[in-house]
Amino acid sequence: MTASTLTAPATLPDIDPDLAPQNTSATRLASAPEAVTLEKVNKWYGAFHVLRDVDLTVRRGERIVICGPSGSGKSTLIRCINRLEEHQAGRIVVDGIELTNDLKRIDEIRREVGMVFQHFNLFPHLTVLENCTLAPIWVKKMPKAEAEAVAMRYLTRVKIPNQAAKYPGQLSGGQQQRVAIARSLCMSPKIMLFDEPTSALDPEMVKEVLDTMVGLADEGMTMLCVTHEMGFARQVADRVIFMDEGQIVESNTPEAFFRAPQHERTKLFLSQILH
Amino acid sequence: MTASTLTAPATLPDIDPDLAPQNTSATRLASAPEAVTLEKVNKWYGAFHVLRDVDLTVRRGERIVICGPSGSGKSTLIRCINRLEEHQAGRIVVDGIELTNDLKRIDEIRREVGMVFQHFNLFPHLTVLENCTLAPIWVKKMPKAEAEAVAMRYLTRVKIPNQAAKYPGQLSGGQQQRVAIARSLCMSPKIMLFDEPTSALDPEMVKEVLDTMVGLADEGMTMLCVTHEMGFARQVADRVIFMDEGQIVESNTPEAFFRAPQHERTKLFLSQILH
Amino acid sequence: QATLTSIKQKGYIACGSNPGLAGFGVPDAQGRWAGLDVDFCRALSAAIFNDAGKVRFIPLSAKDRFTALQSGEVDILSRNTTWSMSRDTTLGLDFPAINFYDGQGFMVKKKLGVTSAKQLEGASVCTQQGTTTELNLADYFRANKLKYEVVAFASADETFKAYDSGRCDAFTTDASGLYAERLRASAPDDNIVLPEIISKEPLGPAVRQGDAQWSDVVRWTHYAMLNAEEAGITQGNADQMLKTSDNPDVKRILGTEGKYGADLGLTGDWAYRIIKLVGNYGEVFEKNVGQGSPLKIQRGLNALWSKGGLQYGPPIR
Amino acid sequence: MSNPIPAEARAAPRVSPLYDPRIRAAAYQILLLLAVGLAAWAAVGNAAENLRNARVASGFGFLGNTAGFDVNQTLIPFAAANSTYGTAFLVGLTNTLMVAVIGIVLATLLGFTVGVARLSPNWIVARLAGVYVETLRNIPLLLQLLFWYVAVLASLPAARDSYAFGSSVFLNQRGLYVPRPMLAADAWAIPAAFGLGLAAALAFAARARREQARSGRRLPVWSVGIGLVAGLPLAAWGVLALSGAAPLSFEVPVKGTFNLRGGMQLYPEFVALVLGLTVYTAAFIAEVVRSGIQAVSRGQSEAARALGLKPGPTLRLVVIPQAMRVIVPPLTSQYLNLTKNSSLAVAIGYPDLVQVFMGTVLNQTGQAVEVVAITMAVYLTISLLTAFVMNVYNRRVALVER
């Protein structure tokens, strides 16, 4: 809906909807173990019912794109999965561990789940390298040298190894977001969550971040991604989920989703997003 | 040069350069009395020569767009006309009154000349209505009821009568700029000065402000407008003036200006602005 | 816990002293203390430890002296404190002895031409707040139907400085203090002490109420010094007296007869130690405030009873 | 649209108590409560025992006892003979408040002047104000008070050789003496006329506002108002004087043996305290004012001037209302600081609350706990009241944002 959304199709190669991406085959996933399970999850902010009976199963290796109008609860849903928000009813099971009030489990889960925020949330007082090694050293108790080696590997992976000694404030938005991704990867998470990772970026920088994410997807990372980059959804998603008013309204493979949306809301939404 | 500049052509209907706007005819203006006259105006900031021998005659009802690279002295020029800046050599005559150090005259001139700033400069501690009635009441000694009636008329004119009781902080940028225009109009100025009125606005809001300005222009207001909205220039300007290094480098009707810029600097500038 | 026991345990006496009153308690730039009140604490230390130096002096202003004693911060307050009934009864204090009979007086500038306190009608008087002085002053002027203006300061220092710089016409404190302070005036000889003594100011050490043993030690330390003076025992001749004197009074004082020291909780030679290490009352007086000092205060009321004064040491027997 | 939260939704699934954040939170808080409670209990117990051992009287009964000492500057009647410690407390409190109020008024005037001067386009004026602020801010108040008291006192003449200004104003080491105005019995007309003038001026101002709203014409509020407020009492005085009565007489200070007698006296302790507090706090207020004015962007006054408003109305209608929002909260805390700092009076012998109550009364009664508690409670009350009022003000003037 913003400029970046509008320009996004231009920055990614348009994909012919008929030419299905190489790895959407549902068969590959049907047998995979469950990575995230949500059962009748409900959440309130005060008296406001944000999530209503959300059911969702994400299998290992699955890549899910979540979209929907502003305020529909996408961020909330994602944040519930690594317990940045608490849900009040229903079950959330992540990697076999149910999310309860148990602090120990929450810590375990957060170690397994990486998250990339819209506003990067890098630590401005640490260098890029220190940003990446902080959690491995203090949470995983990794030796510093090893943590740095790992960090450099992932920084290389997101193509900014030469920025390792800089501070986040010295990088462009796109570079910062790639650091944020590398930082998450350094904890070797099993699942990655993305909350509108490109919407705070200038249009020119969107592409480099999306490329990084495509690369991740190709390696088989389990991903839940809130985004309005429909080009990205078409290219990598196994499933696109549409949320409205705290409910999952529609869920389908990308080609089906974009070609023939079922629900009225979805149609309306897509008509605004695409043109 | 910024995003707003880039998107502007899209927000205003593109005008065929061959199809001259209905009121650019030089004949209409040639006979009109002079509203503003600048003769060999020079100004220095310290040792820096900002305005160099600027000559300019603006006739009543004429609409002039001033453009030029940053730092070329556009704002300074405009601000000299209502004596927000003092010039050091040359003459400036506004509405028949020469600008000297005589405070009384300056006050008179400021009453005749309205100004709209890039950053609106609304008074945040007053409601929209109070913003508009302040000067009529205190400068024109208008009764309050009358001032409010006038203000409501102009607020209606800029299409925000229903925001009258709000505070500026509660309005969007575009609404704020329209209030600023209404506030100037409430003093029934003979001449309006605009200093980049849209460059601090989000792209969606540019259009509503430009529409308001187009409306003003259609009513025959004398206008001097610093702007990079070339769509606006084409649509309403009688003349486009290009400034560089404190000098007027080129001056022409919009169609001639855009179609066939003469000076090297102008060509370079236009090639950057348009694409 | 008994104070004497705790002192012996600690190994020193915590002595609340005046932060700076010449002749009574004043430290020099190296922190060495001198004065009548200070020497009294030394006498105690001599009696207890056979060493006059096991004293820690804790300078206390008029304002915080009583709380310091109440809270146990000091073992004894030896700081020209007036014994008054209300202090004795409501503050939880005991005044075992009076080591200086004093009275409140006035000091004025010579050039005012004032010769009597009765002429102070309309004068400004500087005094230290929180003292009996402040109360006596109010009483005196009220009784004599004189108007005056009081200017009170927190510390003796400030009070005197204000007087000296001309803020007040008169400065009032205990007469001994007047002499001591006069030394610090920018021109000491320009000030005179008026003859009137407007109050009784029996000054002496104070201890916490309810520790009879410690009270006794303090009381008899003073009396031992008085008795020594009366018996003619001095720092210089104490050793000799110890060996040669047959006078039973002297022998009792010096501990060669009787076991009075033990009854106090001290050693038999407790009084000998005091005299040997500190001196008798007369010696201490003259050295600190009398003719041997710049103060040159007459013995007056503080002369032995036998010489017409009030200092009367009950017999040691 | 939004369902209420079901009760069972709150029932969390089984959690090991060791890692349940709710249990942890409760545990931390109980621990803290216990620790603080224990400390308080021990302190109170110790105090009680210490006091019992020391046989010190306790309770607030002492406030009713006769004080027995004098205080030289009182706003309420106080005499050694029959006033109580309670009255002494009131004397201290009123003296503190008087210094605070006068200090606040003067510091505000001086502070605003210096703050505006710091922004003056005049280079030397701005520099001078800067030097003032930087110097005064960086020297301890205590030192400044001592300086004003001791150094200035020392440079004034003794009472006998007072500087005389005319025949009725004198300055010497005991302070400044001015004639005391004495109203005659029938002079009630003068204050009455003053009140009348004030009321009339206010009424005129209100009418002027209505008139401006109605016709746009502005009436000369200031000149008429001042005329009314000052003129009516003068007229009343004139009438009385003409009719032969002497409505107003002055008790002129005359030289006595030691001091001047009669008249009104400003004590040097008071003058030094007010001067020190004013000069010191004004430096801080100047900074507050400067940042407040600077917080109003140049664009605001430019916009006002572009609308044709003259410099006066620009300042009054646009700049000051906006600057005040920024200025008032830190200004209030400076006022509070001044009030609290007035307790330094104790160093120069001005009988404020701390000096009279925490000084003399505490020493005469020995009841430290009660006296200290009362004193602190007084200051705390002043602070909290001010903070409360400030919060209300802040909420009222907060700029409305989206």
Added chain:
Amino acid sequence: MTAGPQTLPLSFVRRDAVPPAPAPALVSGPLAWLRANLFSSPGNAALTLIALAIVVLVAPPLLRFLVVDAVWSGQNRDACRPEVVGHPVGACWAFVADKINYFVYGSYPIEERWRPNVFFALMALGVGWLLWLDAPRRDLGAAYFFVAFPVASFVLLSGVPALGLAKVPTSLWGGMLVTLVVSLVGIVASLPLGILLALGRRSRLPIVRLFCVIFIEFWRGVPLITVLFMANVMLPLFLPGDVSVDRLVRPLVGIALFSAAYMAEVVRGGLQAIPRGQAEGAMSLGLSPWHRMRLVILPQALRIVIPGIVNSFISLFKDTSLVSIVGIFDFIRTIESARVDPAWAAPTVVMTGYAFAALFYFVFCFGMSRYALFVERRLASGQKR
């Protein structure tokens, strides 16, 4: 086109560029500067004259007093008495020179004064390390300043007979030594305490929050001098009868608590300035609450509030002068007590003492406030480092 001869025709192209001309004399240059800054209007000119008058009235006498007529050497008051030296006498610096050791060390035993000297050096090292923003290993510096240095100073100054350092009771300490000790203890104790209080005030736990709010508001609501009185008079009362607290330590406790409350508000400002996203970022990496605070939030928050911390240190430093009122021989008290020495009774001695004290405090406080300003500017410009 009816445009006048000099005015612009409708269609115009500049062929010859106008070169920049030097400004007329009234626009730039010293004359213009004078006009713009001093005499831009009659009112302004009047102000200039008034200001000049003030300068002329104040500066020369001040200079004369402090420098020209000052006496720089002498043994006693005769050096500074005009009737003795025969000309007007300004500041009596000879007095300061004579008493300087007293002003610096108080009554600290002469043969032990190397200990305060070492203490001053250690302090300078720690302060320099902490304040120099680009110094290496500033974390070590902090550890040194907040842990090693206080312990070392305590051992050094008060002495441990076992180590061969004779005990020096605090009643002998004095002068600048005490002023510095008091303010250092204030800052060293108040910073950690202030951080704790600030965290507590932002805690989700209502009771913790309540305690912290009450604590902070209490100390901020009462004058320091009543706090000092309380510490002096009442602290011993609240302790068991046989525990006694050193007389210097008591005001230290009062000052530490008092400044901790102010420090807490400064730190809270810094904590509030850290966006929520930082905590969330740390959370999503699995960092525990403690690590989150220590590694992510506090380092950023404290960096932001360095100017605030320095400013509250300035207030603290000035406020330490109040301990003289409760009978501690700090710098001001030594000046006060030296100035009544009859040996130095001369008319300008009092002023000289105060001038010296003012100079001392001014140099420290002004230096620190400049430093705070420098850090602030650097923080403002250095979002990119």
